Amino acid sequence: MSRIIVVGNGMVGYRFCDKLRNSPAASAFEIIVYGEEPRPAYDRVHLSDYFRGMTGDNLLMAPRSWYEEHNIELHTGELVTEIDRTQKIIRTHNGRTDHYDILVLATGSAAFVPTMEGTERHGVFVYRTIEDLHHIETYSKKASRGAVMGGGLLGLEAAKALVDLGLETHVVEFAPRLMPRQVDDAGADVLKMKLQQFGLHVHTGKNTQAIEGNGKLEGLVFSDGSRLAVDMLVISAGIRPRDELARACGLRVAARGGIVVDDYMRTDDASIFAIGECVSHNNMVYGLVAPGYEMAEVVVRQLNSDVSRSFRGFDMSTKLKLIGVDVASFGDPFAETPGSVPIAFKDTRKGVYKRINVSEDGKYLVGGILVGDASAYNMLHQMVVNRMPLPENPEALIGIGAGAHEQEGGGVGDLPDTAQICSCENVTKADIVGQVTQHGATKIEDIKKATRACTGCGGCTPLVNDLLKQTLESLGHTIGKSLCEHFDYSRQELYDIVRVTGARTFDDLLDSHGKGDGCEICKPAVASILASAWNEPVPELPTIQDTNDRYLANIQRGGTYSVVPRIPGGEITPAKLMAIGRIAKKYNLYTKITGGQRIDMFGARVDQLPDIWEELIAEGFESGHAYGKALRTIKSCVGSTWCRYGVQDSVSFAIFIENRYKGLRAPHKIKGAVSGCIRECAEAQSKDFGIIATENGWNLYVCGNGGARPQHAKLLVADVDRETCVKLVDRFLMYYIRTADPLTRTATWLNKMEGGLEYLRDVIVNDSLGIGETLEKEIQDLIANYECEWKRVVESPHLRAQYRHFVNSEDNDDTLQFVTMRGQKCPVDWNKNT
Amino acid sequence: MKKTRPIQSDATGVTSWFRAARVSEFPADGGACVQYRHLQIAVFNFARRNEWYACQNQCPHKMQMVLSRGLIGSQAGEPKVACPFHKRTFSLKSGQCLNAEEDQITVFPVKVEDGFVFIGVPE
Ligand code: SRM
Ligand SMILES: Cc1cc2nc3c(=O)[nH]c(=O)nc-3n(C[C@H](O)[C@H](O)[C@H](O)COP(=O)(O)OP(=O)(O)OC[C@H]3O[C@@H](n4cnc5c(N)ncnc54)[C@H](O)[C@@H]3O)c2cc1C
Ligand code: SF4
Ligand code: FES
Numbered sequence: 023m024s025r026i027i028v029v030g031n032g033m034v035g036y037r038f039c040d041k042l043r044n045s046p047a048a049s050a051f052e053i054i055v056y057g058e059e060p061r062p063a064y065d066r067v068h069l070s071d072y073f074r075g076m077t078g079d080n081l082l083m084a085p086r087s088w089y090e091e092h093n094i095e096l097h098t099g100e101l102v103t104e105i106d107r108t109q110k111i112i113r114t115h116n117g118r119t120d121h122y123d124i125l126v127l128a129t130g131s132a133a134f135v136p137t138m139e140g141t142e143r144h145g146v147f148v149y150r151t152i153e154d155l156h157h158i159e160t161y162s163k164k165a166s167r168g169a170v171m172g173g174g175l176l177g178l179e180a181a182k183a184l185v186d187l188g189l190e191t192h193v194v195e196f197a198p199r200l201m202p203r204q205v206d207d208a209g210a211d212v213l214k215m216k217l218q219q220f221g222l223h224v225h226t227g228k229n230t231q232a233i234e235g236n237g238k239l240e241g242l243v244f245s246d247g248s249r250l251a252v253d254m255l256v257i258s259a260g261i262r263p264r265d266e267l268a269r270a271c272g273l274r275v276a277a278r279g280g281i282v283v284d285d286y287m288r289t290d291d292a293s294i295f296a297i298g299e300c301v302s303h304n305n306m307v308y309g310l311v312a313p314g315y316e317m318a319e320v321v322v323r324q325l326n327s328d329v330s331r332s333f334r335g336f337d338m339s340t341k342l343k344l345i346g347v348d349v350a351s352f353g354d355p356f357a358e359t360p361g362s363v364p365i366a367f368k369d370t371r372k373g374v375y376k377r378i379n380v381s382e383d384g385k386y387l388v389g390g391i392l393v394g395d396a397s398a399y400n401m402l403h404q405m406v407v408n409r410m411p412l413p414e415n416p417e418a419l420i421g422i423g424a425g426a427h428e429q430e431g432g433g434v435g436d437l438p439d440t441a442q443i444c445s446c447e448n449v450t451k452a453d454i455v456g457q458v459t460q461h462g463a464t465k466i467e468d469i470k471k472a473t474r475a476c477t478g479c480g481g482c483t484p485l486v487n488d489l490l491k492q493t494l495e496s497l498g499h500t501i502g503k504s505l506c507e508h509f510d511y512s513r514q515e516l517y518d519i520v521r522v523t524g525a526r527t528f529d530d531l532l533d534s535h536g537k538g539d540g541c542e543i544c545k546p547a548v549a550s551i552l553a554s555a556w557n558e559p560v561p562e563l564p565t566i567q568d569t570n571d572r573y574l575a576n577i578q579r580g581g582t583y584s585v586v587p588r589i590p591g592g593e594i595t596p597a598k599l600m601a602i603g604r605i606a607k608k609y610n611l612y613t614k615i616t617g618g619q620r621i622d623m624f625g626a627r628v629d630q631l632p633d634i635w636e637e638l639i640a641e642g643f644e645s646g647h648a649y650g651k652a653l654r655t656i657k658s659c660v661g662s663t664w665c666r667y668g669v670q671d672s673v674s675f676a677i678f679i680e681n682r683y684k685g686l687r688a689p690h691k692i693k694g695a696v697s698g699c700i701r702e703c704a705e706a707q708s709k710d711f712g713i714i715a716t717e718n719g720w721n722l723y724v725c726g727n728g729g730a731r732p733q734h735a736k737l738l739v740a741d742v743d744r745e746t747c748v749k750l751v752d753r754f755l756m757y758y759i760r761t762a763d764p765l766t767r768t769a770t771w772l773n774k775m776e777g778g779l780e781y782l783r784d785v786i787v788n789d790s791l792g793i794g795e796t797l798e799k800e801i802q803d804l805i806a807n808y809e810c811e812w813k814r815v816v817e818s819p820h821l822r823a824q825y826r827h828f829v830n831s832e833d834n835d836d837t838l839q840f841v842t843m844r845g846q847k848c849p850v851d852w853n854k855n856t
Numbered sequence: 857m858k859k860t861r862p863i864q865s866d867a868t869g870v871t872s873w874f875r876a877a878r879v880s881e882f883p884a885d886g887g888a889c890v891q892y893r894h895l896q897i898a899v900f901n902f903a904r905r906n907e908w909y910a911c912q913n914q915c916p917h918k919m920q921m922v923l924s925r926g927l928i929g930s931q932a933g934e935p936k937v938a939c940p941f942h943k944r945t946f947s948l949k950s951g952q953c954l955n956a957e958e959d960q961i962t963v964f965p966v967k968v969e970d971g972f973v974f975i976g977v978p979e
Contacts, residue, residue, distance in 0.1 A: 071962060072978075074962040075895065075912065075977060075978055076978075077978050080963075186894075188894060467932065483953075483956065483957040487955075507932070508929075508930075529904065538929075538930050538933070539904050539905060539928075539930040539935070540904075540929045540930070541927070541931065541945075542926070542927040542945065545927050545929065546927070564883060564886065565884065565885045565886030565927075566885075566927070569922070569925050569926070572886075573925070577922070577925075577940055577941065579918075580920070581920050581921050824883065827889055828889050828890060828891045828896075829877045829881040829882065829888040829889065829890055830877040830881070831891045833891060852918045852919065852920065
């Protein structure tokens with residue numbers, strides 16, 4: 023058995039051990055690891071999570087016990103100080119010596135600190151280890167202004183951390199722009215603008231000469247003579263490979279630092295390998311984790327005597343995980359490829375910059391830059407690495423010109439089998455498709471387990487999801503009737519079960535007919551069934567309701583809510599109009615006339631909702647159920663009362679209908695309209711049910727829909743009198759409530775119905791199933807038991823109590839931010855909202 | 857290798873326990889938000905499993921302070937919360953996003969003692 027010593031227990035050193043122990047030859051090796059840091063390897067990539075409450079231990083790549091379980095001898099807090107290559111011995115700082123057959127150097131890198139006056143002062147830090155962050159956090163408590171030296175990837179991450187720690191934060195960059203290695207001038211401008219919206223102060227083209235202060239730092243001096251007073255500084259001026267050990271024992275190191283290795287990660291000593299950030303490969307030091315993992319893979323394969331894989335450099339594309347602003351840079355971002363031409367567009371107002379570089383022959387994408395919106399990153403990046411042919415109007419890829427919409431992003435279908443989907447674990451499209459076709463994977467979890475895709479940075483998850491979905495569909499898998507993993511029943515079956523078993527709570531039903539704990543799919547679905555079946559007051563079932571139903575209001579960008587009082591048929595008295603005006607003004611709400619002939623008031627804080635409703639109710643308003651899968655509005659036209667063409671009183675009928683069905687819960691929202699004549703000014707044929715006046719009565723249309731896929735309503739019956747019309751609507755709605763799948767509008771419900779409109783007409787009009795009366799009775803109960811949900815909340819202290827942001831403080835959410843637009847308040851664009 | 861994270865009161869790495877509020881403040885099988893220094897923490901009373909969880913209140917997708925208002929449930933046994941806005945779901949144990957490419961959220965250990973809910977927070 024040969025003895026491997028790994029120097030350095032960082033991300034790559036750990037990954038090496040993990041891979042080796044999971045390889046066929048595992049048992050052929052003893053593994054001994056020496057790590058300088060006090061704790062086992064942790065996830066440096068997510069180091070900043072430390073400030074979001076993460077502790078050292080939950081950042082660990084694996085707990086200590088893992089090393090024991092995989093019989094790896096781990097020495098932490100022990101620095102290797104010397105390598106004796108002739109005797110194959112290492113020596114550590116506390117005198118221990120140890121013999122190796124194979125030595126793996128995974129010593130990583132250290133933050134580079136430029137030589138200048140004052141770097142030793144108190145208050146000057148680097149950003150590399152958990153200890154560094156701990157010291158930064160402690161010191162920040164007595165600091166108020168901080169600066170970060172270096173506006174690169176890490177610098178900006180550090181800056182965001184200082185902002186979160188509540189410091190006035192300055193970023194000082196020597197180059198004329200931020201992220202000089204990833205982004206061009208135009209992109210950097212947009213980035214700078216966005217960062218300033220976080221309250222970050224950006225100083226580019228500033229050459230720091232000295233760090234002033236006596237004992238502790240007081241400020242920075244720049245070569246142009248200007249000064250910046252700060253009481254804290256984080257230096258993030260790049261990395262320096264930890265090659266001191268190698269250098270000392272005479273291994274070759276690169277001029278710009280880094281242990282020199284060949285394509286097999288071999289140093290010029292046959293029994294010593296080097297991997298990770300401490301390495302210089304073709305004069306390149308890789309400051310990212312993925313290449314390090316690839317290096318580890320290459321060495322592990324050799325130890326399994328497989329030389330098929332060598333390290334051939336690595337794509338440095340990056341997507342910055344800087345909270346609040348997307349930045350991505352891929353392939354050749356600066357169009358340095360001879361002949362390549364950039365296509366770019368910039369929207370400074372929105373804070374978006376997109377650039378792609380197209381090869382000379384216009385056939386391929388060579389690279390690009392995305393700032394402000396990197397949603398297209400995965401796909402564009404794939405097009406580069408796989409040299410996928412470009413569409414004839416490539417500008418569409420970044421959303422310019424014709425066909426932009428379809429084009430943006432592109433589809434996984436076009437990817438070649440060899441396409442590398444997960445770069446951290448080097449998983450190809452073929453690997454993933456194979457898991458589905460050969461090994462019967464049906465869930466993303468299966469694929470993660472089998473291939474480890476998505477387990478690294480997770481960046482490929484959307485692509486893997488798409489691939490999974492596509493492949494499953496291609497195999498003819500249809501999503502079963504079952505609601506979700508917790509109920510193997512359709513909504514209709516559950517409705518009947520509830521009716522028969524008399525289940526009245528979600529838990530009852532889950533215990534008797536489900537499994538697990540429920541989820542965001544089945545909870546609201548069951549809530550709606552219980553509401554329809556038993557008239558359970560929605561406010562009494564708060565925690566199984568979707569948020570809009572839980573707070574009886576529609577959540578809006580920024581986390582405030584909108585308030586929509588019912589205005590039946592769109593008819594409203596001047597007095598009520600003024601009441602709305604007064605209340606909206608009092609609570610400073612944005613007001614708008616909706617597409618449903620009523621008024622929406624936006625921007626109410628959760629704690630204000632009951633007060634606002636109390637006042638609305640006092641003025642005679644009721645809930646408009648804009649938040650619910652329920653009856654929304656019955657639009658009307660003025661009809662015969664005023665209109666010279668009107669043949670019936672459509673307003674009165676609309677108001678009657680809206681009051682009859684208000685509060686009705688359904689699988690999806692229900693909307694209706696009544697028009698006074700064939701001109702159809704109320705757009706009744708675009709509603710779930712629409713009524714149009716004729717000379718001799720009313721025509722009833724059903725299952726229309728606007729929205730995503732508009733569909734005209736179909737004529738169910740013609741020229742019926744008012745009573746018949748109402749009776750048929752009763753039956754129609756109740757039948758829909760009973761039988762439709764969750765979140766299925768009446769149009770889709772009909773489209774899926776066997777026998778289509780004919781069948782529906784048989785059931786509703788000809789009562790072919792003989793359930794007509796039952797349906798009428800059931801809906802009668804619902805109508806009889808109607809109550810205004812908001813009235814109940816306003817009057818019930820225990821319900822009212824739920825309307826506050828914090829349970830342990832009277833404060834309001836101080837993250838809410840508004841801007842003024844045309845004289846009214848609006849939420850800030852949530853891409854800017856930190 | 858999945859990262860290990862504290863989930864219950866025996867969690868390691870906690871430097872101090874902060875008394876959030878009375879148990880009765882937290883709806884059964886639902887969440888509520890508590891304030892701790894500059895942090896907003898979402899706390900969930902997973903009554904059905906008779907477990908408690910806590911995580912950052914902010915959804916990493918659009919930086920919305922709303923996770924405490926999300927529906928909780930489980931996926932293959934893993935407790936999760938769904939963001940009200942676009943239904944990104946996050947494991948309440950690991951903080952991993954379960955159905956999209958989002959940053960992992962921070963989770964905090966929770967313990968319940970004499971009627972009060974305590975959250976384990978870093979010093
Ligand atoms: C406020 C309003 C837009 C406006 O300013 O006019 C609006 C706003 C929203 N609509 Fe709408 N829709 C509004 C009229 C419409 C209309 C027009 C109409 O009702 O005559 C339609 C097309 C007609 C239809 O529904 O068939 C419409 C089709 C949708 C759809 C697509 C439905 C579909 O079947 O495809 C959605 C998405 C959904 O419901 O799943 C939607 C969803 C929404 C939501 C609730 C999205 C959400 O969940 O936050 C929006 C927030 C409402 C709020 O108050 O916060 N809204 N929405 C209108 C409120 C009407 C009302 O007074 O209640
Ligand atoms: C804040 C931050 C954010 C980052 N974000 C990203 C990102 O988003 N994406 C990305 O790909 N990369 C990112 N990185 C870079 C990534 O963390 C590194 O590429 C990765 O950690 C390299 O792993 P490594 O094992 O080679 O080096 P390290 O993780 O640095 O591990 C080296 C270890 O060896 C130890 N050591 C050194 N010399 C000795 C010795 N003589 N004896 C014993 N032990 C020794 C060191 O103490 C250290 O613990 C980030 C880095 C930081 C600091
Ligand atoms: S159309 Fe879209 S954006 Fe406009 S209100 Fe309806 S849902 Fe919102
Ligand atoms: S904001 Fe949470 S999912 Fe979009």
